[in-house]
Amino acid sequence: MEKIVFESVLPEVFSGSDNIHSEIWRQRVCFQRGHLYLVEAESGKGKSTFCSYVTGYRHDYSGRILFDDVDVRSYKTGDWTNCRISHISHLFQELRLFPELTAYENVDIKNRLTGFKTRKEIERWFELLGIADKINVKVGMMSFGQQQRVAMIRALAQPFDFLLADEPISHLDEENSIQMGDIMMAEATRQGAGVIVTSIGRHIGLNYEKVIRL
């Protein structure tokens, strides 16, 4: 997939509001593969809603969302499944890890769908993110910041054309944020993928090509 286009999209929840000043809602915006975007907004403006539309978990909007000129309203369940396995990866704001599985199992359960990364490569990410000692610990026993790092590793353990990172560093210190940004961009560059980071204010210091106010 080369591009994602939002055309006059407006979430139903905002349909009664005349007071919308957004560079995405009701506008035309094109996200291109291989480019890096920051979507900034205050709480409640719809960052998670935006991600849910791109990943097909929600469809409560007017307007059109196009993947390479195809309106995603025509997508069937199988199309969305294929998309999530091989084209769009999503780091959820609320992570959605399985607390009863270990950190490694959480990554492996995704990686096994495509066999994209070797165990060695995954272990290397755990090392780089400073949680190698937690690899066999149940996620329910880890801090939120540690879980955030596991969720990023899981998001990277698949092929993708676009990566959506919803508030990826909300619980990380400066050093880990930088490391997370480096790892994320290294993998995105390797795959030639587009990256869309959302932020409420504090964000990873990357060379964003476009900053969009939601």
Ligand SMILES: Nc1ncnc2c1ncn2[C@@H]1O[C@H](COP(=O)(O)OP(=O)(O)OP(=O)(O)O)[C@@H](O)[C@H]1O
């Ligand atoms: N599943 C849903 N169905 C319908 N409306 C929703 C749903 N989830 C959130 N909303 C509404 O959409 C609006 C935007 O919410 P959203 O969670 O996308 O904001 P956000 O910018 O991600 O906020 P935050 O930074 O606080 O997480 C809110 O008014 C919210 O009530």
